[in-house]
Amino acid sequence: MDAAVERAMDVFWSRGYHATALPDLLRATRLSRGSLYAAFGGKHSLFLRALDRYIAGALARMDVEFDPRNDPVDGLRAYLAGYVDRTSGSNGRRGCLLVATAMELAGGDAEVGRRVAGFFKAMEAKVTNALSRTKAAGRLADGVEPATAARVLVCFVEGLRVVGKTAPTRTTSQAAVDALIGRFVR
Amino acid sequence: MDAAVERAMDVFWSRGYHATALPDLLRATRLSRGSLYAAFGGKHSLFLRALDRYIAGALARMDVEFDPRNDPVDGLRAYLAGYVDRTSGSNGRRGCLLVATAMELAGGDAEVGRRVAGFFKAMEAKVTNALSRTKAAGRLADGVEPATAARVLVCFVEGLRVVGKTAPTRTTSQAAVDALIGRFVR
DNA sequence: TTATATTTGGACTGATCGGTCTTGAAAGGG
């Protein structure tokens, strides 16, 4: 059943919510119509489960990248390197379930809106924490305030995901990341 | 007929492509079904027209903001201030037709993909130009390369549009903008 | 083996999709 959510997530990820039809989900989850409704209650409920799974995965990954036992600057670089990887070439073209959902549904669907807002807030908090540790280590550029800089980084990486839909080269994305981080960290 | 495209654009902008039904477009354009098909050929063609209109508007606005007769730094600030305005509060919640389209359609629709990629390229070129003029005026921070910094700015503003869907306060967005521009321009 | 749950595939529902086509009213020209 966890595997079914995962497979459904892949479908929503590739096609978006409205463009995903129930038969797509049945094929991906290998569930019958009846079983899918018994297990998840419907398309929208299953979507929320898939979105929660996606968010949990993203936050867990950041916890690894920002592991407090490691150098916070290395953590920031790893965090940004992950976005370079996910927003270049065919990875970029695949896009991001969260950004796509934010644009497609967050405005009109309160349940989705809360999850999207919560994710951005959580991500911002984690980046802020990493930047605070960077500052404590004396590695933050002069006059940079961790919370504000964190918001800049969050906007930047989400923008990378948008521009990534045009499948830029890895070199191009990496150069932008280097230019940004080089201005905030020393 | 131009007004009809404009009204259709508003509908696509608010709801996205798949969630916009033909009756929505008929109501907005005050056209009959037959007339809409005679004039535009169908939903998809009308959408492309609306998207082109949106892109033309955005590029025209940048030509004003980056008017070569004015200070390029003022231009950059005006450009970013426009994004702050469009991504705060209820303006933010409304979102951006181009970003929504990039996420919803750019991957699977070649005609849309070309337009989205072309827009980002054109925007990047305009920002690069403004940053080059900033550099010529000696106002660019040391070691900043206009083309790379332009890509950073483009990603940042598109990310603002994404995060803007959660309707942040104007103060928050403005602080992020100030923090970013302060690192690239002096 | 038989009786009882459980789950299956898929028929079926009413609604809605994008797109076509007919009908009738309005407008314009002679």
Next chain:
DNA sequence: CCCTTTCAAGACCGATCAGTCCAAATATAA
């Protein structure tokens, strides 16, 4: 005043939508 042309309103089309339901098959238990 009549005839032609134009265009709007909406009936209609097949396809597909999300969701319900049931009969047959399978698994479990006694």
